[in-house]
Amino acid sequence: xxxxxxxxxxxxxxxxxxxxxxxxxxxxxxxxxxxxxxxxxxxxxxxxxxxxxxxxxxxxxxxxxxxxxxxxxxxxxxxxxxxxxxxxxxxxxxxxxxxxxxxxxxxxxxxxxxxxxxxxxxxxxxxxxxxxxxxxxxxxxxxxxxxxxxxxxxxxxxxxxxxxxxxxxxxxxxxxxxxxxxxxxxxxxxxxxxxxxxxxxxxxxxxxxxxxxxxxxxxxxxxxxxxxxxxxxxxxxxxxxxxxxxxxxxxxxxxxxxxxxxxxxxxxxxxxxxxxxxxxxxxxxxxxxxxxxxxxxxxxxxxxxxxxxxxxxx
Amino acid sequence: xxxxxxxxxxxxxxxxxxxxxxxxxxxxxxxxxxxxxxxxxxxxxxxxxxxxxxxxxxxxxxxxxxxxxxxxxxxxxxxxxxxxxxxxxxxxxxxxxxxxxxxxxxxxxxxxxxxxxxxxxxxxxxxxxxxxxxxxxxxxxxxxxxxxxxxxxxxxxxxxxxxxxxxxxxxxxxxxxxxxxxxxxxxxxxxxxxxxxxxxxxxxxxxxxxxxxxxxxxxxxxxxxxxxxxxxxxxxxxxxxxxxxxxxxxxxxxxxxxxxxxxxxxxxxxxxxxxxxxxxxxxxxxxxxxxxxxxxxxxxxxxxxxxxxxxxxxxxxxxxxxxxxxxxxxxxxxxxxxxxxxxxxxxxxxxxxxxxxxxxxxxxxxxxxxxxxxxxxxxxxxxxxxxxxxxxxxxxxxxxxxxxxxxxxxxxxxxxxxxx
Numbered sequence: 001x002x003x004x005x006x007x008x009x010x011x012x013x014x015x016x017x018x019x020x021x022x023x024x025x026x027x028x029x030x031x032x033x034x035x036x037x038x039x040x041x042x043x044x045x046x047x048x049x050x051x052x053x054x055x056x057x058x059x060x061x062x063x064x065x066x067x068x069x070x071x072x073x074x075x076x077x078x079x080x081x082x083x084x085x086x087x088x089x090x091x092x093x094x095x096x097x098x099x100x101x102x103x104x105x106x107x108x109x110x111x112x113x114x115x116x117x118x119x120x121x122x123x124x125x126x127x128x129x130x131x132x133x134x135x136x137x138x139x140x141x142x143x144x145x146x147x148x149x150x151x152x153x154x155x156x157x158x159x160x161x162x163x164x165x166x167x168x169x170x171x172x173x174x175x176x177x178x179x180x181x182x183x184x185x186x187x188x189x190x191x192x193x194x195x196x197x198x199x200x201x202x203x204x205x206x207x208x209x210x211x212x213x214x215x216x217x218x219x220x221x222x223x224x225x226x227x228x229x230x231x232x233x234x235x236x237x238x239x240x241x242x243x244x245x246x247x248x249x250x251x252x253x254x255x256x257x258x259x260x261x262x263x264x265x266x267x268x269x270x271x272x273x274x275x276x277x278x279x280x281x282x283x284x285x286x287x288x289x290x291x292x293x294x295x296x297x298x299x300x301x302x303x304x305x306x307x308x309x310x311x312x313x314x
Numbered sequence: 315x316x317x318x319x320x321x322x323x324x325x326x327x328x329x330x331x332x333x334x335x336x337x338x339x340x341x342x343x344x345x346x347x348x349x350x351x352x353x354x355x356x357x358x359x360x361x362x363x364x365x366x367x368x369x370x371x372x373x374x375x376x377x378x379x380x381x382x383x384x385x386x387x388x389x390x391x392x393x394x395x396x397x398x399x400x401x402x403x404x405x406x407x408x409x410x411x412x413x414x415x416x417x418x419x420x421x422x423x424x425x426x427x428x429x430x431x432x433x434x435x436x437x438x439x440x441x442x443x444x445x446x447x448x449x450x451x452x453x454x455x456x457x458x459x460x461x462x463x464x465x466x467x468x469x470x471x472x473x474x475x476x477x478x479x480x481x482x483x484x485x486x487x488x489x490x491x492x493x494x495x496x497x498x499x500x501x502x503x504x505x506x507x508x509x510x511x512x513x514x515x516x517x518x519x520x521x522x523x524x525x526x527x528x529x530x531x532x533x534x535x536x537x538x539x540x541x542x543x544x545x546x547x548x549x550x551x552x553x554x555x556x557x558x559x560x561x562x563x564x565x566x567x568x569x570x571x572x573x574x575x576x577x578x579x580x581x582x583x584x585x586x587x588x589x590x591x592x593x594x595x596x597x598x599x600x601x602x603x604x605x606x607x608x609x610x611x612x613x614x615x616x617x618x619x620x621x622x623x624x625x626x627x628x629x630x631x632x633x634x635x636x637x638x639x640x641x642x643x644x645x646x647x648x649x650x651x652x653x654x655x656x657x658x659x660x661x662x663x664x665x666x667x668x669x670x671x672x673x674x675x676x677x678x679x680x681x682x683x684x685x686x687x688x689x690x691x692x693x694x695x696x697x698x699x700x701x702x703x704x705x706x707x708x709x710x711x712x713x714x715x716x717x718x719x720x721x722x723x724x725x726x727x728x729x730x731x732x733x734x
Contacts, residue, residue, distance in 0.1 A: 051575040076577040087568030089324070091331045103320050104576040132331075148572070 004029045004156050004187050005050070009059035012045050012211075019045040021211040022059060027156070027189060027204075032182050034198040035191040036300060037208035038310075043191040044084060046208070047160045050189070051081045064155050077105075080154030082146050084161045084191075090134035094125050094144045097133060098151060105152035115151055123147040123177070139170025146177060157181065159190045163197065175200060195300040207304060214307050223298040226306040229256060232267040232275065233294040240288045248282045259311045266311065268302055317578050321586025325560060326593045329553075338552050339598045343545040344605060350541045351610070366394070367459040367670075368416040372401035375446075377427020383420075383448075383470055396463070408451050414674050417459035419451040420467065430474060455677040456670035458540060461697045538612045539696030540668070540689070546602040547627060547685040548660035553598050554628075554635025555652020557591030562645045584726065588719075591635055595628035615695030619704055623691040630684035630711035633718025634659075640725035659683040687711050 005027040012020040020042045027033045035043045048054040050061055052072040060067055066074040088097050098116040107115060120126045123143040128136065133144060142162060149157055159178065163171040178201055182188055192198055198205050199219055207215040207222070215222055236242060242260035249258040249267055254275045257268040269275045272295045283290050296302075305311055329335050371387060373380050387398040399416075401407035407419035429446040450467055452460035561584075564570035573583050603620065606612045614620045638655060642648040660666060662676065663685020669677050680686040691707035 048571075053571055053575050073577050073579075076575060079575070081572065081575045083568055083572060085568045087572040089328060089569060090567075091328050092324075096327075100320070100324050101572075101576070104317060104573060104578050106577060 002029055003027065005061065005063050005189065007046075007050070007059075007061040010046065010049060010056050010061055011058040012042075012049055012054060013057040019211050020049070020056075023208070023211075023213040024059075025206050025213060025216055027187060029155075029187050030182070030185060031203040032178065032188045032190060032201050034202040034205045035189065035208050036193070036195065036198040036205050036304070037191075038193050041193075041208045042211040043193075043208055044160055045211075047081075047158050047189070047191060051079055051158055052076055077152075078155045080149035080152065080157045082149040082157065082159045082162050084164060086141050086145050088133050088141065088144055088148070091132055093130050093132050094136075094147070095120065095129040097144060098147060101148045102151045107152060115153075119147045119150055122150065122180075124173070137170075139166050139173065142166055142170060142174060143177075146174065150181070154186070156187045156189065159188060161191055161193070163192070163194070195304070198300055205300065207300070207307065209304075209308050215303065219300065222300060222303045226268065226298050226302050227270070229268050229270055229298055229302060229306075230272040231296040231298070231302050232269060232272045232279065233296060234265040234267070234279065234283070235291045235293075236263050236265065236283070237289055237291065238263055244286060245283060245288060248286070249279060252278045252282065257305050257309065259305055259309075261311045266301070266305060268305060317582045318585040318589055321573075321583060322589030322593050325557065325587065325590025326597065328560070329556065329590075329594050330597075335553075335556055338556075339549060339594075340601055340605075343542075343549040343602055347538065347542045347545045347606060347610075350545070351538050366397045367456075367462060368397045368399070369463050370399050370401040370407045370410050370416045370419045372404050372407045372419065372421045374404075374424040375422045375426040376424075379427040379430055379474060380422040383422065383467075386470060387420075387466070392466070396466075404449070411451050411453045414453060414455060417453050417456040417670065418463040419449075420463070421449040421451065423447070423449070455674065458668060458693045459670045461693055465697055538606065538610055539614065540693060542602070542606045542610070542612055543614075543689055543692035544660075544663070544665035544685070546599055547631075547663060547688050548656060548665040550595050550599060550628065550631045551634065551656040551659050551685070552652065553595050554591055554631045555638055555648055555655065557587070557594055557632070558635040558639030558642075559645045559648040559652065560590070561587050561639050562642065562648060566645065584723075588632060588636060591632050592628055595631060596624060599624045599628060613696070614692065615698065616700040619691070619695045619699065619701040622701055622708060623688060623695065623704060626708050626711040626715070627684055627688035627691075629715035630687070630718075631715075633715040633722070634684065636722035637718050637725070640722040659685050662686065664689050681710070682714075684711055684714060687714070 003026040007023060007025050009022045009024055010020055011018065011022050023042075023046065025033075035046065037043055045054065049056045050063065050068055052068050052075050056069060060069050062068070063075045064078040066078065068075050089100070092100065095116060098119055099112065102112045102116060117126075120129050123146060125140060125143060125147075128140065133141060136144070146159070146162060149159070162178075163174050166174075175197065178188060178190065182201075188201075190197070190201055202219070204216065204218050205222060206213050215225060234245075236245070240263065242263060242265050245265060246258045246260045249255055249265070252275055254269050254271060255267055256270070257266075259266050267275065267279065276293070280290065301311065329339075369387065371384055373384050384398075384400075386392065387396055401410070401419060401421075404419075404421045407416075407421060410416045411419050423446050426446045426448060448467065448471070450464055452464065454460075561570070564573070564587075570583070574580065603614055603624070607614060634655065635652070638651050639648055642651060662680045663669075663683040664672075664680065665685060669680055669686065669689075672680070687707040687710045691704050694703050694707075
């Protein structure tokens with residue numbers, strides 16, 4: 001398989017602030033590649049440069065053999081973009097939106113009409129096609145937002161956190177749509193801060209943090225980085241202070257990392273059985289009640305924690 | 315080009331689906347026109363809303379026709395409309411106009427009557443005397459009032475001309491048939507002139523606000539022909555600022571960045587947005603013109619002239635809309651500045667108060683508004699003018715629009731329309 005996207009030392013500065021710090025990676029034709037990272041990591045800025053919206057400060061990328069800096073029009077014809085926020089005309093119907101955006105991608109006549117109907121069927125909105133978008137639920141709007149990106153059958157589809165702020169059912173539908181598109185041969189660059197989405201969808205994952213690509217590979221390759229570890233997840237009461245516990249846990253022999261998000265404390269260790277007793281003892285000493293304890297196999301969350309010392313949703 | 319057109323059509327469709335915008339674009343100007351028509355008595359048919367137009371008349375002729383014209387301006391029928399005063403000399407009268415004391419000066423040169431009614435020698439030697447023309451010196455800062463004075467004068471001259479031809483024909487016929495001698499021709503002519511003068515003075519009411527089109531069709535000046543375009547033009551400024559606001563709104567709602575990552579360049583997008591504003595403005599004006607024509611039986615005048623004026627007025631106004639947008643940072647700023655500009659331009663441009671009644675510096679300042687130029691044009695058309703009479707407002711509006719577009723494009727070039 002040849003690379004449809006090759007990114008070389010891409011940098012984006014905003015004044016003194018460096019949003020993207022010289023990242024390099026490539027995507028093969030036909031794969032789903034996820035950029036996983038917390039909010040503010042530089043995912044959207046990266047997609048904005050790759051989609052020719054922002055000019056890179058330095059570095060370059062080629063998409064389908066065209067430079068994003070020097071051949072933006074050729075790149076735009078090759079890509080489809082599903083932005084993080086809805087980008088639709090709410091006073092137009094789904095069909096009218098698709099027709100307009102199809103025209104912007106150079107479609108016309110019967111090919112436009114046929115393609116609009118195909119996409120409406122694909123996103124499951126044939127029955128609601130005449131209704132104005134402003135009358136749709138959040139999930140339906142998201143589907144139209146995705147549909148616009150598919151109209152011209154792009155070689156590479158950028159999807160920037162397409163499931164943010166929607167209900168579980170719509171989220172499920174979107175993830176299934178991404179998998180269907182990929183089965184049909186579409187290459188997808190998917191950004192998310194949800195580890196589960198990256199794990200479910202991706203052939204390969206790039207982990208991005210503070211504008212740097214800190215790890216890249218398949219899920220197996222990445223989890224191998226944290227070694228043979230397990231993650232102990234403790235759930236404590238809402239009124240308890242997890243930070244004091246995290247400090248205490250870090251002092252226990254065998255604990256590699258400890259981190260708290262809200263009332264969930266994650267502890268990375270080589271052996272959950274060995275640290276279980278001292279963990280419970282430390283909690284009891286501080287009068288903190290543990291509601292439940294889970295033991296998890298290594299995952300991308302653990303990888304992120306291992307690489308950054310922070311949880312993905314910090 | 316096609317994408318520019320498609321973006322413009324999309325914007326037109328969107329604005330016509332926005333109820334609030336429709337209220338401001340169409341209902342508000344229509345209702346305000348109706349209201350002001352009621353206030354000025356237009357719908358009760360007893361007032362034109364324009365009164366006491368100051369005019370100075372210099373009568374250097376001692377003939378009957380000149381006296382009849384002076385009498386006409388001093389007649390009961392025109393008492394409310396005009397406020398004539400006698401002038402001592404042409405120079406003094408022109409100075410009064412230059413100093414904006416009066417809307418126009420009418421200078422009747424010596425020999426005017428005699429040039430219309432030929433003398434004995436004219437009939438006997440067969441030579442027609444050269445017609446001495448009345449001069450009207452109009453105040454350019456009071457186009458409506460000056461236009462009305464001109465229409466009265468035109469109508470009077472038109473009748474004089476008809477009467478003169480008839481009189482000459484009658485006297486020649488009498489001479490040929492031997493019913494009068496050449497020596498009696500002068501007396502007959504004077505009697506006819508007297509009769510003609512009497513007739514003009516006696517029929518002044520019909521002349522009051524009437525003028526003629528190029529085709530000779532009689533057109534009544536209607537105060538609504540001033541009020542309706544005034545309101546339409548004021549709310550045109552709302553439309554163009556709304557349209558400008560949509561550029562920033564697209565940035566906020568993400569559709570502008572989405573357009574920018576499609577194979578559509580920035581020029582096509584900006585051109586499409588401008589085209590959309592222009593289309594919307596033209597549609598608004600034409601709907602208001604059509605609506606007032608149908609519902610108020612308002613005659614806007616020469617169709618070609620109206621269409622041309624609508625196009626250039628919207629062009630000039632769109633320039634302002636673009637400039638406001640280019641200077642603003644947020645949609646809210648465009649909205650508030652746009653509303654303020656709409657009202658200021660409405661007042662300055664004569665939508666509420668006739669420019670004639672404003673101080674000279676306001677009249678000068680009003681020339682920055684498209685409202686003022688376009689209103690001049692619409693008044694000219696309502697008074698019977700044609701496309702050929704619109705060269706000044708058309709040129710002014712085209713120049714205004716072009717300059718504002720250049721300024722806006724330069725400002726947009728410095729503006730980051732991509733980042734939120």
